[in-house]
Amino acid sequence: NAGVTQTPKFxxxxxxxxxxxxxxxxxxxxxxxxxxxDPGMGLRLIHYSVGEGTTAKxxxxxxYNVSRLxxxxxLLGLESAAPSQTSVYFCASSYHLIQPQHFGDGTRLSIL
Amino acid sequence: xxxxxxxxxxxxxxxxxxHLPCNHSTISGTDYIHWYRQLPxxxxxxxxxGLTSNVNNRMASLAIAEDRKSSTLILHRAxxxxxxxxxxxxRDYINTGKLIFGQGTTLQVKP
Numbered sequence: 001n002a003g004v005t006q007t008p009k010f011x012x013x014x015x016x017x018x019x020x021x022x023x024x025x026x027x028x029x030x031x032x033x034x035x036x037x038d039p040g041m042g043l044r045l046i047h048y049s050v051g052e053g054t055t056a057k058x059x060x061x062x063x064y065n066v067s068r069l070x071x072x073x074x075l076l077g078l079e080s081a082a083p084s085q086t087s088v089y090f091c092a093s094s095y096h097l098i099q100p101q102h103f104g105d106g107t108r109l110s111i112l
Numbered sequence: 113x114x115x116x117x118x119x120x121x122x123x124x125x126x127x128x129x130x131h132l133p134c135n136h137s138t139i140s141g142t143d144y145i146h147w148y149r150q151l152p153x154x155x156x157x158x159x160x161x162g163l164t165s166n167v168n169n170r171m172a173s174l175a176i177a178e179d180r181k182s183s184t185l186i187l188h189r190a191x192x193x194x195x196x197x198x199x200x201x202x203r204d205y206i207n208t209g210k211l212i213f214g215q216g217t218t219l220q221v222k223p
Contacts, residue, residue: 004155033210033211035213040215041215042199042213042214042215042216043156043211043213044213045210045211045212048210058210059212090155090156092155092156092211097205098144098205100146100158100161101156101158101211102158103155103156103157104155105153105154105155106153106154106155
C-alpha cells in the first residue's frame with residue numbers, strides 16, 4: 001500500500017517555465033489537498049478537491065492551477081514559475097471530511 | 113478561523129513523558145482539536161484528535177480542558193524518533209475540513 005505518492009521529488013526550474021506536480025493516492029480517498037511549506041513555517045493550503053471533477057481555492061491559490069480528472073490523482077500546475085514559488089509542496093488526502101489527512105513526502109521545488 | 117498558540121520549542125529526555133501544551137481560546141463548538149507531527153524531511157503525520165473528552169491511541173494521549181480553551185498532547189515515553197515539529201490544529205468540519213497549520217512546537221529529545 002503506497003499511500004500518497006508525489007512526483008517528482010525534486011525539481012529546479014527557471015523563471016517563466018511551467019511544470020506539473022503529480023499526486024497519486026491508492027486509498028480511494030474523496031478529498032485531496034495541495035499545501036506549500038516555506039522554511040521555518042507551517043503548511044499553507046493552495047487548492048483542494050472534495051471529489052473527482054471538483055476543485056476549490058485555498059489560502060494561497062495565486063499562480064497555481066489544479067485538476068482532478070481521476071479520483072486517485074490531483075495535479076498542481078505552475079503556468080509561469082516565479083522565484084517566490086520556491087518551496088516544498090505537500091499533497092494530502094482523506095477519505096472523509098472528518099478523517100485524518102495522509103501526506104506524501106513532498107516535492108522540493110527551486111525556481112531560479 | 114480559530115487560532116492556536118504553542119511554545120516554539122521544548123526539550124525532553126529520552127524515556128521520560130512529554131507534555132506539549134496548546135492554547136485555543138477562540139475555539140468554536142464545531143472545532144475538533146487535531147495534532148500532527150512532522151519529522152525532518154517528511155510530510156506531516158497524524159497523531160491524534162478529539163472534541164471534548166480525553167483520547168488515547170497507540171502514539172499518544174490528548175487531554176482537553178473542560179472549557180476546551182486549551183489541550184495537551186502527552187507522549188508517555190519519549191524516544192529519539194519522537195523529535196519533530198508538533199502542530200496543534202483546530203479543524204473546521206463545517207466547510208472544507210482543511211488544516212490550518214501554525215508554526216508548531218519543535219521537540220528535541222536528548223539521549
